[in-house]
Amino acid sequence: MELYITGLPSAYEVEHVARLFFPAAHLAPQSPETGDRLLAKEEEGNAAVSLTWQGTTLEGTAPAGESPSFALSSLVYDLARQATGIRPSWGKMTGVRPVRLIHDNRRRGMGEEAIRSLFCDHYDCTAEKFQLARSIADLQGPIIARSGPRDYSLYVGIPFCPSRCSYCSFVSRTTGKDGKLTGPYVDKLCLELEAFRDQAHKNGLNLRTIYMGGGTPTSITAPQLRQLMGKIRELFDLSQVEEYTVEAGRPDCTDREKLEVLKEYGATRISINPQTFSDQVLENIGRKHTARDILDCFAAARQAGHTNINMDLIAGLPGDTVEGFAWSLETAIALDPENITVHTLTLKRASNLVIEKQAAADAGVAAMLERCSLLADAGYRPYYLYRQKGTLQNLENTGWSKPGYEGLYNIYIMEEVHSILSAGAGGSTKLVDQASGRIQRIFNYKYPQEYLEGFQEILRRKEGVSDFYGKNLD
Numbered sequence: 001m002e003l004y005i006t007g008l009p010s011a012y013e014v015e016h017v018a019r020l021f022f023p024a025a026h027l028a029p030q031s032p033e034t035g036d037r038l039l040a041k042e043e044e045g046n047a048a049v050s051l052t053w054q055g056t057t058l059e060g061t062a063p064a065g066e067s068p069s070f071a072l073s074s075l076v077y078d079l080a081r082q083a084t085g086i087r088p089s090w091g092k093m094t095g096v097r098p099v100r101l102i103h104d105n106r107r108r109g110m111g112e113e114a115i116r117s118l119f120c121d122h123y124d125c126t127a128e129k130f131q132l133a134r135s136i137a138d139l140q141g142p143i144i145a146r147s148g149p150r151d152y153s154l155y156v157g158i159p160f161c162p163s164r165c166s167y168c169s170f171v172s173r174t175t176g177k178d179g180k181l182t183g184p185y186v187d188k189l190c191l192e193l194e195a196f197r198d199q200a201h202k203n204g205l206n207l208r209t210i211y212m213g214g215g216t217p218t219s220i221t222a223p224q225l226r227q228l229m230g231k232i233r234e235l236f237d238l239s240q241v242e243e244y245t246v247e248a249g250r251p252d253c254t255d256r257e258k259l260e261v262l263k264e265y266g267a268t269r270i271s272i273n274p275q276t277f278s279d280q281v282l283e284n285i286g287r288k289h290t291a292r293d294i295l296d297c298f299a300a301a302r303q304a305g306h307t308n309i310n311m312d313l314i315a316g317l318p319g320d321t322v323e324g325f326a327w328s329l330e331t332a333i334a335l336d337p338e339n340i341t342v343h344t345l346t347l348k349r350a351s352n353l354v355i356e357k358q359a360a361a362d363a364g365v366a367a368m369l370e371r372c373s374l375l376a377d378a379g380y381r382p383y384y385l386y387r388q389k390g391t392l393q394n395l396e397n398t399g400w401s402k403p404g405y406e407g408l409y410n411i412y413i414m415e416e417v418h419s420i421l422s423a424g425a426g427g428s429t430k431l432v433d434q435a436s437g438r439i440q441r442i443f444n445y446k447y448p449q450e451y452l453e454g455f456q457e458i459l460r461r462k463e464g465v466s467d468f469y470g471k472n473l474d
């Protein structure tokens with residue numbers, strides 16, 4: 001399928017909607033005249049679309065109105081839905097934060113029926129997806145209301161992993177090849193945390209949650225973990241922190257000693273991420289461990305005293321099936337973790353070949369997510385949700401938890417409730433002014449080597465925190 005889009009400053013929205021139906025569609029440099037093609041143009045206040053697919057052509061026009069991009073993508077959506085019979089669950093919604101849309105409109109005074117109509121009529125979301133988003137917004141409401149204007153969370157990034165998963169789109173280096181960087185990296189990270197502590201003090205900020213993610217934080221050595229978590233304990237008053245999460249993601253680098261270090265140094269929530277309990281699927285994604293290793297790691301974590309554990313699963317992994325995914329869900333549920341997060345596979349930088357290879361998984365992924373009813377049956381509730389560009393069928397990622405075990409950091413970052421100060425390579429600090437909704441970002445260098453070499457500049461950028469709070473809150 002070739003796309004030819006003209007008359008808009010940005011073709012992004014139209015392109016995104018077209019790919020809901022034709023995942024391998026690509027932009028053509030000039031108007032194609034043969035084959036499967038979609039021609040979309042805005043001209044003099046009118047939107048016009050011509051879609052040719054499998055030898056049949058459908059055409060439509062509409063007034064472009066105040067939002068030509070939405071008018072054009074709506075036309076594309078309607079014609080493509082008619083031609084293919086495909087019904088995308090989130091309709092033509094392109095935003096990554098559907099729950100935020102509910103919070104924002106409630107704050108603006110929009111009624112519940114108008115919000116339902118926005119989702120189900122304007123965007124053509126299914127009633128099930130709207131109900132999912134609304135139940136999460138209801139649950140999050142009181143949690144968000146507790147956050148004050150000077151509250152913040154701290155993110156600590158460890159961009160190293162024992163090996164690289166085939167689907168990975170994160171900035172992460174393998175400890176085998178770049179292990180010599182981890183020592184200098186932890187040293188610098190401690191200095192950056194000190195600079196953040198100073199900024200927090202100077203601006204009267206209150207630390208609410210800490211999240212150590214990656215990469216895989218437990219891919220650094222136990223002494224390095226002690227050094228880092230010891231520094232965090234020295235710099236911040238952990239008794240005032242509501243939640244301290246460490247991703248202990250993979251069992252091939254998370255041993256008993258490291259699990260004990262996490263407990264000893266104050267982590268209150270950890271994440272052990274199977275992604276799947278199928279050995280074959282683990283091999284397909286390039287993992288060097290078995291499902292048995294995950295079970296052993298989970299047992300060791302319980303023995304080390306961890307009472308709040310999250311497990312991540314991914315729907316749509318290569319070679320997985322609906323039944324296989326359901327079995328992974330059942331296995332996770334049988335372990336009785338406090339949180340289970342279900343992601344949909346995301347293909348960033350996906351080539352057409354990759355997309356075509358994924359066609360089989362794509363077909364089953366919606367059915368896989370439907371099996372999440374097993375979580376509801378087991379007493380878990382969905383508490384946060386987000387979507388990503390490139391996710392199979394544009395489906396969602398959802399965090400489920402037992403009541404009272406909602407991952408607070410996940411809510412704070414996804415709903416942009418308060419500032420997130422982000423340390424480490426690839427860190428993106430997000431400063432939030434609750435009153436105006438203004439958001440400002442400060443970026444760190446992306447890769448560990450760049451981070452080490454440009455560290456003085458990273459420290460210099462910390463002044464941006466004071467600038468922001470000086471301008472917006474004093």
Ligand code: SF4
Pocket residue numbers: 160161163164165167168169170172214215216249250
């Ligand atoms: S564990 Fe996560 S961050 Fe590390 S390689 Fe795999 S997907 Fe990437």
